[in-house]
Amino acid sequence: MKMRLLVAVAAVAAAGLFTTLDASPAQAGGEIKGKISFDGAAPARRAVKMAADPKCEEANPDGRLGEVFVVNDGALQNVFLYVKEGVSGEHETPAEPVEMDQNGCMYTPHVVGVMVGQTIVIKNSDSTLHNVHSLPENSKQFNSAMPMKGMTIKKKFTSPEVMVRMKCDVHPWMSAYVGVLDHPFFATSAADGTYTISGLPAGEYTIEAWHEKMGTQTQKVTVSDGGAATADFSFKPAG
Ligand SMILES: [Cu+2]
Numbered sequence: 001m002k003m004r005l006l007v008a009v010a011a012v013a014a015a016g017l018f019t020t021l022d023a024s025p026a027q028a029g030g031e032i033k034g035k036i037s038f039d040g041a042a043p044a045r046r047a048v049k050m051a052a053d054p055k056c057e058e059a060n061p062d063g064r065l066g067e068v069f070v071v072n073d074g075a076l077q078n079v080f081l082y083v084k085e086g087v088s089g090e091h092e093t094p095a096e097p098v099e100m101d102q103n104g105c106m107y108t109p110h111v112v113g114v115m116v117g118q119t120i121v122i123k124n125s126d127s128t129l130h131n132v133h134s135l136p137e138n139s140k141q142f143n144s145a146m147p148m149k150g151m152t153i154k155k156k157f158t159s160p161e162v163m164v165r166m167k168c169d170v171h172p173w174m175s176a177y178v179g180v181l182d183h184p185f186f187a188t189s190a191a192d193g194t195y196t197i198s199g200l201p202a203g204e205y206t207i208e209a210w211h212e213k214m215g216t217q218t219q220k221v222t223v224s225d226g227g228a229a230t231a232d233f234s235f236k237p238a239g
Pocket of ligand 1: 105129130131168169170171174
């Protein structure tokens with residue numbers, strides 16, 4: 001639910017941003033939408049083994065499932081979609097931060113996008129020590145111990161990169177991925193596999209879909225003034 005909310009917020013922010021840059025409301029922008037499917041039998045989601053930290057086990061009395069393959073009725077969640085080619089001009093960095101929580105010794109959301117320079121507020125909702133460690137190649141790494149419940153830190157990435165991996169040095173099962181872009185045209189597929197990228201001017205674009213285990217795919221998409229183009233993707237695991 002939170003993921004969907006974030007996607008919706010990003011879409012609204014993108015639409016709002018473009019409206020402010022473009023004087024003509026008639027050209028408030030088109031959109032690309034679609035659905036991500038998983039081709040084949042969905043792998044079973046495995047229970048995450050948290051025995052290394054009793055506080056993590058306590059926080060999840062019913063256990064937690066891994067988030068690498070989240071397939072609901074053939075729909076694939078946690079795919080990052082972004083416009084790879086065709087965006088021009090400068091795009092204002094949103095003032096609103098993106099939020100990432102450490103809750104029950106998992107990152108929420110698991111996959112998220114931010115703009116270069118946009119603040120990411122990282123929170124610790126757990127009564128245990130987390131150490132959030134980013135592993136970008138294009139920006140400076142950060143490696144921050146967060147020992148207290150309720151603690152938050154603010155971070156930014158300085159260069160585009162799809163994707164930046166985040167991990168916890170205390171809990172090896174914890175990972176998240178952040179797509180860093182110099183424009184606001186990105187989204188993450190929701191629980192029903194759908195996504196929407198809004199606020200795009202008319203034009204030809206290449207959109208890329210990224211999944212942490214199944215790699216990337218691209219499609220060329222033509223967006224008309226204020227129109228909606230569709231780009232569906234289907235992922236099949238190798239082998
Ligand atoms: Cu941790």
